[in-house]
Amino acid sequence: MARKRRTTDGPSGDAADRETPTAGEAEAPPPRFAHESEEEFAKILDFYGITWQYEPRTFPLRVEDGKLVEAFTPDFYLPDIDTYIELTTLKPELMTDKNRKVRLLRELFPDVKIKLLRKRDYLRLLVKYGFGPPSSKSIEGIHRVLVSAPQLKRRVSELGAQISKDNRGKKLLLVGVLKGVVCFMADLMRQISLPVAVDFMAISSYENENPDSGFVRILKDLDENIEGRDVLVVEDIVDTGMTLNYLLGYLQARRPASIKVCTLLDRRARRLVDVPIEYVGFEIPDEFVIGYGLDFGQIYRNLPFIATLRPA
Ligand code: IMP
Ligand code: MG
Numbered sequence: 142m143a144r145k146r147r148t149t150d151g152p153s154g155d156a157a158d159r160e161t162p163t164a165g166e167a168e169a170p171p172p173r174f175a176h177e178s179e180e181e182f183a184k185i186l187d188f189y190g191i192t193w194q195y196e197p198r199t200f201p202l203r204v205e206d207g208k209l210v211e212a213f214t215p216d217f218y219l220p221d222i223d224t225y226i227e228l229t230t231l232k233p234e235l236m237t238d239k240n241r242k243v244r245l246l247r248e249l250f251p252d253v254k255i256k257l258l259r260k261r262d263y264l265r266l267l268v269k270y271g272f273g274p275p276s277s278k279s280i281e282g283i284h285r286v287l288v289s290a291p292q293l294k295r296r297v298s299e300l301g302a303q304i305s306k307d308n309r310g311k312k313l314l315l316v317g318v319l320k321g322v323v324c325f326m327a328d329l330m331r332q333i334s335l336p337v338a339v340d341f342m343a344i345s346s347y348e349n350e351n352p353d354s355g356f357v358r359i360l361k362d363l364d365e366n367i368e369g370r371d372v373l374v375v376e377d378i379v380d381t382g383m384t385l386n387y388l389l390g391y392l393q394a395r396r397p398a399s400i401k402v403c404t405l406l407d408r409r410a411r412r413l414v415d416v417p418i419e420y421v422g423f424e425i426p427d428e429f430v431i432g433y434g435l436d437f438g439q440i441y442r443n444l445p446f447i448a449t450l451r452p453a
Contacts, residue, residue: 178228186383189357202246284451287446287449301329313373314365316367318341318344318376319361320343320436325377368395376405380408381413403418404418407423423447430447432447
């Protein structure tokens, strides 16, 4: 997937009033966003190298007597995944109209993919990246255990067996993403009955960066040369998919023989970028989780189970 910033060229079938893109990577002047939330969302996309366009297309929804009486302009278009995103940070009582419009758009343009990020989803995204409202930031403590230590043990051993079976005859290079993967990697590698080498990467997250510095940075690169090797990326959790998407692009460029992904947790409900995942430990609901390597503000990694955080 191309890792470039904002482009000015709209999707096909678009109105003619847009700027002509320059060849390759057009760096347009920043658009005037209608809401702060949109600007922040754009920065998150930039950080993970996901191309976006702001309000590139208006869809006619209702025409009466040859006159357009209703139209809808989604906030973002993400060309790499051919998906429109509409952020709804409005009050719930104002949502009905927007929901109706999105429904109508889906009916009239069945080929158009649109995703509605509700206020709740959006706040969670911001909390995750360190921009949450104070009340969400102050949540602390274990709420309930989602996956117990024995459940983890059993599932990790199943994953190890499956990986060993699927990759018989190969030498795998396990690549873990620090720091959340420490517990999972340590347990998983001991359940794989193949010759394995292990390597780790650390990448900066939006949360810990000045967003204006703008892009994922490799904080710790691979020690191993992965060219021609069978790589298994090991992740703690795949949420929006932006981290993994970036990482797969980075690794692919180093020409391994194959790349597969194993993640302990999959929060599929929140996926923005589709990423191929071969092995999933547990699909989990849309709640922030801690423990078994996963942190909130760098603590809770040492819990031997996966838990949700107590709401504020
Ligand atoms: P993504 O880029 O949105 O898929 O996020 C992936 C990364 O965000 C993971 O590797 C984690 O480091 C972090 N993360 C996502 N969700 C959680 C969570 O619920 N608890 C702790 N860390 C999380
Ligand atoms: Mg991580």
